[in-house]
Amino acid sequence: DAGVTQSPTHLIKTRGQQVTLRCSPKSGHDTVSWYQQALGQGPQFIFQYYEEEERQRGNFPDRFSGHQFPNYSSELNVNALLLGDSALYLCASSFRTGGLNYGYTFGSGTRLTVV
C-alpha cells in the first residue's frame, strides 16, 4: 500500500518563474495538506484541501495556490518565485470524518531551490 507520494523530489527554478508540485494521498485518504519547511525550521502550514476546496489557509501570500482533483490528488502552485521560497515542501494526507482529520501521513517532500 503506497503512502503519500510527491513529485518531483527535487526541482531548481529561477526567480520569477512559476512551479507546480504534485501530491498523491495515501489510499483511503481524502484530505491533503501542504507545508513548507525552510532550512532549520519546522514545517509551516500552507493550506488544506478537502472535497476539491481550500478549507484552511496559513499565513502565506496569494502567490501560493492549490488544487485538489476528484481522485483526491493535489497540486501546489507558486507564482513569481522568490529566493525565500527555497524550501522542502511537504504534503500530508488524512481522512476526514465528523469534521476531524485522522491518519495524518506525510510524504517525503519536494526540495525546491530558487536561484
Added chain:
Amino acid sequence: DQQVKQNSPSLSVQEGRISILNCDYTNSMFDYFLWYKKYPAEGPTFLISISSIKDKNEDGRFTVFLNKSAKHLSLHIVPSQPGDSAVYFCAADLDNYGQNFVFGPGTRLSVLP
C-alpha cells in the same frame, strides 16, 4: 512569533540512556500535541500524541509528559537506540480538528553507540 518552541537545536545521548526532548508552547488554547520524527530525505512520521485531558501518554519506549500550567511538554525515550537518531518535532493542533498543525523548529537527537 513562535507558538511552539524547542529551545535545544541538538542533543547527544549514549545508547541505553534516557533521551529527554523538551517543548514549550505559548497558546493556552492548544488541546492536542504530537511528536514527529524525521530522518533525512524522508517525511516526518508520527510518533506519539497527547491530549490536554491527560498529563502522560506512553507507547513502548516513548513517553510524552504534558504540564499544562507550565505550557511545557517533554518526550522521553528509554532506552535510547542508535536508530532513534533523527530530528524530532513537537507540534500542536491549532484548531483541534487535525487541520492545521503548528510545528516547533525541531531538535536533532544523536544516540551514540
